[in-house]
Amino acid sequence: MGxxxxxxxxxxVQGxxxxxxxxxxxxNQFLAGCAAGxxxxFICCPMELAKIxxxxQGTGEVKSKSKVYKNSWDCLTKIYRKEGIRGMYRGMTATFIRETPALGVYFLTYDCLTRYLGCEPEDSYIIPKLLFAGGMAGITSWLSTFPVDVIKSRLQLDGVTGVNHYCGMMDCVRQSYKKEGMRVFARGLTSTLLRAFPVNAATFSTVTVFLMYMRAGEDAVECKHIQTIQEVSGL
Structure with a gap:
C-alpha cells in the first residue's frame, strides 16, 4: 500500500x-530523480519505520516487546503517542541522504539503458528491453547508497527497548564499524538486489507502457481534431 x-x-514529481x-x-533525468527522491x-521514512x-518485533533484542504492534497503522500510532512527530521521522536524515542520490541514479540508469537499447513503441522486443532496463536501474540505485540504508535501518530500530544505542547517524556508523567491520555496510545486500530487479523491472515497464498508450491516445485525438478542422475549413 505504501x-x-x-x-x-x-x-x-520526476515527470x-x-x-x-x-x-x-x-x-536532467538525474536532477529530476534527485528532486523526486x-x-x-518525507513519505518513505515513516512507512519504512513501521515496516522495520x-x-x-519479537526477535533479537526486542523479544520483550513481542507483538506490541497489531499492524502498520497501530505501529505508527503508538510511535506517535510515545515519541511524537520526531519519533515517526526517526532516521529521516539517513533516508534523505539515501533517497536523493539513489533515485537520481535510478532514473539516469533507466534513461541511458532505454536509449542505448533503442526502446521505441514499434519495437517488437520493447517489453523485454524495458524489463531489463528497469531491473538494472533498481540494482544500480541500491548499489549506490546501500550502506546508508543499513545505517538508516539501525537508527529506526534504535530505542525500541527503551534504550538508545546511537547518538546520531555518524555515531551509528562508528559503532557499527567498530563492532562488525566493513562487512556490516553490505549486510542484506544480496537479498535486496534479488528483490530489486523484478520489482523495478515491473514498475518501470508498467509505467512506461502506460504512458506510451496514453500519448498514443492523445496523438490520435489531436490528429482527429486537426482533420475535423481541415474538413470544416474545406466546406
Whole structure:
C-alpha cells in the first residue's frame, strides 16, 4: 500500500521536474530523480519505520516487546503517542541522504539503458528491453547508497527497548564499524538486489507502457481534431 502512494509521488514529481527543466537529457533525468527522491523521502521514512519495526518485533533484542504492534497503522500510532512527530521521522536524515542520490541514479540508469537499447513503441522486443532496463536501474540505485540504508535501518530500530544505542547517524556508523567491520555496510545486500530487479523491472515497464498508450491516445485525438478542422475549413 505504501509503495503505491510512494511511486505515484515519485514518478509524478520526476515527470513534472523534467517538464520544468525543459530538455529531456541524461543530466536532467538525474536532477529530476534527485528532486523526486528528496520529496519522496518525507513519505518513505515513516512507512519504512513501521515496516522495520513490524518485521523485527519479537526477535533479537526486542523479544520483550513481542507483538506490541497489531499492524502498520497501530505501529505508527503508538510511535506517535510515545515519541511524537520526531519519533515517526526517526532516521529521516539517513533516508534523505539515501533517497536523493539513489533515485537520481535510478532514473539516469533507466534513461541511458532505454536509449542505448533503442526502446521505441514499434519495437517488437520493447517489453523485454524495458524489463531489463528497469531491473538494472533498481540494482544500480541500491548499489549506490546501500550502506546508508543499513545505517538508516539501525537508527529506526534504535530505542525500541527503551534504550538508545546511537547518538546520531555518524555515531551509528562508528559503532557499527567498530563492532562488525566493513562487512556490516553490505549486510542484506544480496537479498535486496534479488528483490530489486523484478520489482523495478515491473514498475518501470508498467509505467512506461502506460504512458506510451496514453500519448498514443492523445496523438490520435489531436490528429482527429486537426482533420475535423481541415474538413470544416474545406466546406
Amino acid at each position: 509503495l503505491t502512494f510512494i511511486n505515484a509521488v515519485l514518478f509524478g 513534472n521536474t523534467i517538464r520544468i527543466l525543459g530538455e529531456d537529457n541524461a543530466w 528528496a520529496i519522496e523521502s 519495526r513490524m518485521q523485527l
